[in-house]
Amino acid sequence: MKIFIQLQKQLSHFTQYRAFTSTRISQNFLPNTIGTESSLASISSNPCFALLSLCRTLSSLKKIHALFIVHGETHDVLLKTKLISLYGLFGHLKNARKLFDEIPNPDLFSCKAMIRWYFMNDKYDEIIGFYNFMRKGLTLFDNVVFSIVLKACSELCDIDEGRNLHCHIVKGGNSDSFVLTGLVDMYAKCGKVESSRDVFDDILDRNVVCWTSMIVGYVKNDCAEEGLVLFSRMRDGLVEGNEYTLGSIVTACAKLRALHQGKWVHGHIIKSGIELNSYLVTALVDMYMKCGATAEARVIFDELCANDFVTWTAMIVGYSQSGYPDEALKLFTDEKWQGILPSSITLSSVLSACAQLNNLKLGKSVHTLRIKLGLYEATVTNALVDMYAKCGAMADARCLFENFAHNDVVAWNSLISAYSLNGSAKEGLILFHRMRSKHLQPDEFTMVSVLSICASLANLRVGSSFHAFIIKEGLLSSNLYVGTALVNVYARSGDAKSARVFDEMTDRNAVTWNSMIGGYAMQGDCRNSFALLSDMIRESFEPNDIIFTSILSACSHRGMIEEGWRFFYTMCEEYRFVPSMKHYTCMVDLLARAGRLKEALDFIDKMPIQPDIPVFGAFLHGCGIHTRFDLGEVAVRKMLELLPHDACYYVLMSNLYASDGRWSQAYQMRELMKSKGLNKSPGCSQVNMDCENDCLRVSSIA
Numbered sequence: 001m002k003i004f005i006q007l008q009k010q011l012s013h014f015t016q017y018r019a020f021t022s023t024r025i026s027q028n029f030l031p032n033t034i035g036t037e038s039s040l041a042s043i044s045s046n047p048c049f050a051l052l053s054l055c056r057t058l059s060s061l062k063k064i065h066a067l068f069i070v071h072g073e074t075h076d077v078l079l080k081t082k083l084i085s086l087y088g089l090f091g092h093l094k095n096a097r098k099l100f101d102e103i104p105n106p107d108l109f110s111c112k113a114m115i116r117w118y119f120m121n122d123k124y125d126e127i128i129g130f131y132n133f134m135r136k137g138l139t140l141f142d143n144v145v146f147s148i149v150l151k152a153c154s155e156l157c158d159i160d161e162g163r164n165l166h167c168h169i170v171k172g173g174n175s176d177s178f179v180l181t182g183l184v185d186m187y188a189k190c191g192k193v194e195s196s197r198d199v200f201d202d203i204l205d206r207n208v209v210c211w212t213s214m215i216v217g218y219v220k221n222d223c224a225e226e227g228l229v230l231f232s233r234m235r236d237g238l239v240e241g242n243e244y245t246l247g248s249i250v251t252a253c254a255k256l257r258a259l260h261q262g263k264w265v266h267g268h269i270i271k272s273g274i275e276l277n278s279y280l281v282t283a284l285v286d287m288y289m290k291c292g293a294t295a296e297a298r299v300i301f302d303e304l305c306a307n308d309f310v311t312w313t314a315m316i317v318g319y320s321q322s323g324y325p326d327e328a329l330k331l332f333t334d335e336k337w338q339g340i341l342p343s344s345i346t347l348s349s350v351l352s353a354c355a356q357l358n359n360l361k362l363g364k365s366v367h368t369l370r371i372k373l374g375l376y377e378a379t380v381t382n383a384l385v386d387m388y389a390k391c392g393a394m395a396d397a398r399c400l401f402e403n404f405a406h407n408d409v410v411a412w413n414s415l416i417s418a419y420s421l422n423g424s425a426k427e428g429l430i431l432f433h434r435m436r437s438k439h440l441q442p443d444e445f446t447m448v449s450v451l452s453i454c455a456s457l458a459n460l461r462v463g464s465s466f467h468a469f470i471i472k473e474g475l476l477s478s479n480l481y482v483g484t485a486l487v488n489v490y491a492r493s494g495d496a497k498s499a500r501v502f503d504e505m506t507d508r509n510a511v512t513w514n515s516m517i518g519g520y521a522m523q524g525d526c527r528n529s530f531a532l533l534s535d536m537i538r539e540s541f542e543p544n545d546i547i548f549t550s551i552l553s554a555c556s557h558r559g560m561i562e563e564g565w566r567f568f569y570t571m572c573e574e575y576r577f578v579p580s581m582k583h584y585t586c587m588v589d590l591l592a593r594a595g596r597l598k599e600a601l602d603f604i605d606k607m608p609i610q611p612d613i614p615v616f617g618a619f620l621h622g623c624g625i626h627t628r629f630d631l632g633e634v635a636v637r638k639m640l641e642l643l644p645h646d647a648c649y650y651v652l653m654s655n656l657y658a659s660d661g662r663w664s665q666a667y668q669m670r671e672l673m674k675s676k677g678l679n680k681s682p683g684c685s686q687v688n689m690d691c692e693n694d695c696l697r698v699s700s701i702a
Contacts (some may be wrong), residue, residue: 009085014302016161030071041531045284049079051067052082055086057090058087058090058091058092058359061083061090062275062495068083072107073498074543077103077106077110078109078432079111080100080103081110081113082112083096084096084097084099084100084110084117085101085113085116085117088113088114088117088118088120088121091116093118093121093123093126096117097114100113100114105137108138108140111138111145112142112145112347114130115127115131116148118130118148119148119151124152124155124156125152125156127148127149127152128152128153128156128158128574131145131149140172141172142671143178143179144549146168146169146174146179147179148167149161149165150162150165150183150186150268151186153190153607154182154186154189154190155189157190158190159191159192162183166183166228169637174348177203177205177207177210179208180199180202180210181203181209181213183196183199183211184200184203184214185213185216187463188213188216188217188218188220189217189220191221193217193218193223196548199486200214203627206239207239208239208241208242208245209341211230211234211239212241212244213241214230214378215231215234215249215252216248216581217251219251219252219331221251222255224251224253224255225252227249227494228249228253228256228258228261231249233304233411240272242274243274243275243277243280244280246269246274246280247279247280249265250266250283250284251286253265253287254283254286254287254289254290258291259293262284262287265350270328276304278308278311281300282310282314283313284297284300285297285300285314286317286318289317289318289319289321289322289323290322292317292319292322292325292473299316301315304401307340308341309343310542313342313343313346314345315331316328316331316332317349319331320350320352321352325353325354326357329350329353329354329357329359330347332542341373342373344377345378346374347366347369347373347383348380348382348383349383351363351366351380351383351386352383352387354366354391354438355386355387355390356390358392360388360391360392363388363391364652367384368388370384378406378407378408378410378411379410381404381407381411381526382410382411382414384397385401385411385415385419386392386414386417388417389418392423394418394419395424397415397418398415399412403591409435409441409443409446412431412446413443413446413449416431416432416435416449416450419431419453420449420452420453420456425448425453425456425457428449428450428453429450429453429462432446433448433536442473444481444482445481447469447482447485448482448485450466450543451466451482451485451486451489452486452488453522454466454489454493455488455492455493456492458492459493460490460493463490463493467486467489467501470482470486480505480508480512483501483505484508484511484512484515486501487505487515487519488515488519490519491515491516491518491519491522492519502515502516508539508561509541510544513536514544514546514550515552516532517529517533517547517551518546518550519545521551521554522550522553523573524557525679526558526563527549529550529554542575544557545577545580545583548571548577548579548633549582549583552567552568552583552586552587553568553589555586555590556593559593559594561590561596564590571583579594581609581611581612581614582602582614584607584609584611584615585614585618587603588600588603588604588615588618588619589621589622590604591622592618592619592621593621593625594621595626597622597623597628597631600619600622601634602697603617604616604619606616612642613639613642613643614635616635616639617635618637619631620632620635620639620652629657629659633656636652636656649675650670650673653669654667654670655665657669
């Protein structure tokens with residue numbers, strides 16, 4: 001109470017200041033900085049402010065505020081501003097805003113106090129709304145306000161409000177590099193990298209923060225090459241990058257898979273003496289992983305990572321995405337890291353590794369861990385659905401999918417893709433239509449999975465309808481994988497003319513060429529297969545084993561023996577390609593179909609690798625065509641040597657004897673099969689009717 005008695009005695013000291021403030025506000029006059037600082041200095045002895053400095057909790061603040069109300073000390077603008085700041089400090093923005101609204105004509109000082117605490121509490125929507133409210137009473141703003149509102153526009157990706165603010169900044173004649181750098185950052189985060197560059201080019205005095213903002217903008221908007229060029233220009237201007245600049249450049253190298261440049265940046269970081277903190281180490285690990293240099297990534301991790309959770313996660317993600325799932329799981333289960341709780345990103349990558357290894361048991365253990373940790377984010381659920389599906393546990397995948405209330409497009413894609421891979425065409429297409437009924441927009445990954453289903457069914461009608469949908473959604477011209485999947489549908493369906501959608505694609509990869517060349521090869525069109533191969537080589541694509549197999553198969557079916565031999569020689573000598581079993585099988589088939597059985601048998605004997613079942617199967621097929629049962633018997637006996645417990649080869653031998661009229665030997669072969677306890681599996685044929693496979697089985701009696 002003594003304090004308040006003293007407070008009452010000293011109230012008169014502030015009467016003059018109140019009069020000054022009221023006069024200025026009524027004239028819509030903003031006190032300059034010096035005036036405001038002098039005012040604050042003059043009230044340093046005010047016991048109200050001294051009392052507020054003792055507040056340590058929201059409860060004590062409310063009690064003191066109540067005391068001020070009782071003593072009528074709530075009309076002072078500076079005191080209210082101090083209260084606003086304290087309520088903001090304790091996160092009670094509702095009370096802060098209520099106090100602000102009680103100020104009749106708030107000045108810039110009070111407005112800054114309010115907007116600052118919106119910013120400190122990540123209330124970005126409120127910041128923009130408050131700024132628009134401020135503009136009704138104030139015409140001039142300082143750099144702090146502009147920077148805060150620009151940050152809010154960046155976080156919300158609100159390009160419209162950002163552009164409006166840009167207009168206000170230009171009209172106010174503000175050329176401060178701090179504010180303009182905020183504009184560079186805002187436009188970049190809203191995906192308008194060209195506008196960001198326009199603002200950047202207008203900044204005369206560029207510091208490292210300004211350069212870094214533009215470089216980060218390029219890298220995050222998939223313009224990594226431009227980011228590297230700008231970094232080079234920055235160094236030419238004798239501006240040295242900081243850890244954030246160099247971290248972004250390392251990320252750019254990772255996106256471009258530019259290992260050489262990445263190593264140079266790594267060396268530059270060491271030479272510059274910049275501390276390799278968690279941010280830089282994680283960026284370097286990610287870069288080396290994405291560039292395929294997993295050994296270098298592991299060296300950095302082992303030498304520089306001291307129980308850093310972020311870098312540990314980056315290593316697991318890198319191993320999983322680079323095709324080293326076993327290493328990802330080994331690192332995840334390493335005892336050294338047992339005390340660290342994994343995040344949703346960590347678990348998603350571990351589940352991906354389980355899916356790659358078809359390790360359902362470990363995948364279920366990770367599922368249990370997810371429940372214990374309470375990580376119910378969509379990314380983990382999607383990874384679980386994908387893991388169960390790829391491990392063949394479709395019932396578990398479907399159950400998890402159906403019980404998750406907020407399935408996004410990624411979850412639907414995981415299940416549709418799983419049905420595509422597992423040959424469940426009908427379920428995959430039904431799921432796609434169900435997804436559309438929920439007004440979810442399919443993306444390019446959805447369409448690739450659905451088109452893969454159409455290709456597996458060779459269903460031209462359904463594939464064409466999806467083609468129309470893709471054109472309508474504008475996915476064809478912009479996405480390489482959708483175009484490739486579409487080419488594959490038409491090629492497998494035997495519609496080579498429609499498959500020339502290939503010609504409309506602005507971007508192609510090796511898989512696209514494979515699909516087109518393979519499509520012609522399936523139809524036995526060697527002329528177009530060879531022509532496309534020449535075009536492919538001319539565009540600097542190296543043919544692979546799939547293309548070689550397709551063309552050799554086409555030569556075989558068309559009886560083009562000389563062309564097949566010539567191509568096999570070209571493959572081995574010119575391309576230095578080591579033939580696989582598939583290529584040898586194609587050559588045997590080529591010779592055997594043409595009746596050159598002795599030559600085919602000689603080719604088999606000279607093979608540098610041990611022939612397998614398909615090689616002898618191709619030879620046997622030729623023997624059947626040309627009724628050379630004696631040579632066919634040689635082939636079947638070789639098959640029986642390779643797989644002595646497979647009933648189908650005994651049946652094949654029996655049928656071969658029967659075809660040659662050697663009935664007693666046919667009967668003996670059947671009896672031998674029975675004595676070994678082998679049973680023939682009944683054959684079946686599948687007929688596709690409206691995306692549903694009808695299975696027609698034949699009797700096992702043969």
